Amino acid sequence: MIIASDRPQKIARLVALMDERCAPAVSLTTAESLSWLFDGARVTVPYGGAPVCSAIVDSDGSCLVTAYANEAERLLAEELGPGVEVRAVPWHRPLPAPGRGVLREDEHLATMRRLRASLLPGERARYASLGRDVARSVSAQLREVSPHESEHDLAARLLHAIAAAGAEPVVVLAAGEARGEVPHPLPTAAALGRRAMAVVGARRQGLVANLTRWVSFDGPPSADVEARLREVEADAFAATRPGRPLGEVLADIAAAYEQHGFGADAWQAHHQGGPTGYLGRDPKATPGATDRVQSGQAFAWNPWVPGAKLEDTVIVDRSGIEVLTSDPEWPAAEVHGIPRPLTLLRA
The missing domain is CATH 3.40.350.10 (Creatinase/prolidase N-terminal domain)
Incomplete structure (x- = not known):
């Protein structure tokens, strides 16, 4: 193309x-x-x-x-x-x-x-292609990974997925069951065990696609925690409206944690992401940040609580949210009209 x-x-x-x-x-x-x-x-x-x-x-x-x-x-x-x-x-x-x-x-x-x-038509076309390719490539690796593999092995699979998509690594994180509560799990030799988290930032033609996925080898995770975190993410999407300063958006996200039962300070345990595009975070959203959301801008919010995390790359328009890093074959649930990834259950 x-x-x-x-x-x-x-x-x-x-x-x-x-x-x-x-x-x-x-x-x-x-x-x-x-x-x-x-x-x-x-x-x-x-x-x-x-x-x-x-x-x-x-x-x-x-x-x-x-x-x-x-x-x-x-x-x-x-x-x-x-x-x-x-x-x-x-x-x-x-x-x-x-x-x-x-x-x-x-x-x-x-x-x-x-x-x-504000991304232009050519950029949006390149970004959509990248997001689709990276999501599918990561999915393929997670369908093959074994609980006996190490976090290093999973990281190697993720690097392969990035290269197979013609992209370059920006971030590769991997957590087995013993490290699911680490906000930034740099890979170790620990075995994955019963569940694992994979985090990828991949750059192609200048643009960075960010996503997080979970796989479980021992049945479904806590449905309550994941469902409430998806509501936090939905509130983040709703708050990300053109013209709003990033600091105001972040304040709404912080309030969403308490509203959905995670505590008033839960948002401080990990950064929440922010605008993306030609950098993984451009910039990271912080309290009081004055950069304003623009129509056609890319975002990667990453709501996190110990043992659960969500992240995809989206474009914000006045008409709503377009998810770039989606794989139609990955299990998902609709949350306020937007399909959101679930944990992949493996036998």
Whole structure:
């Protein structure tokens, strides 16, 4: 499937910013913004490493990329697309700083988050494809995993699932029955036992799909706890309305824990997630956060209590919630009209 580039609309957003700030150009230096502008270009070499290039966009819409000499040809041929001028600099020197008057991204991070937030048609198509592929690939691995395998084994399966979807790992967590109460269970050699949790963050073409799934080898888990946590998540979805500050949304989520019987401070036991897209959390929702929800923005809320967690990547529109990381073959229940994943029961 060929997806048209959204770059002209992104450049238009940058030019509007320059007009607003009376600046001649803007400098992009983070992996998330470079990948955003260049339709998902891979601009780092180590996963999570520093970019190997930077970009200057002028007020006339032209773009100059400065890249290390050992990366320039690959970027031009495989990542950046047409209409981009690339200037090479020696690999052993730092990328040059922008000139006077140029808007520096590192001084306007919140503004750049705002420009990235509302996803354009090409981005949404890439995201929907990624979410579907990752969800199905993870499902396939969890249908095969054994209770005798270790958390390391499960993590290896999840890494395989990510690679099979043509993506790169951002987060891989695995918890067996002894560690289901750990908020961020980095994998260990412990056996999975009677139930396991799998958490994945996978990046493809710049965008990150986040999901959490549970599998049980010993019958269904506590239906009451899971059902009440699904109601907390439903309240999180309902609270995520365009125009609202993230801090207000988080306050509603915090109140939902108490409303559904988890206690007033339950939300403080683990972060609740937040906007996603070109970062796993862009940004993480915190009390008092002023970033506003935008129509067409991606979110990954992750309500958590000891032994239970929910997480999927969704897009918020004025018309409602679209779940990206869904697998129609995975067991699910409708919660206020939205299908939500259940624990996979294995014999």
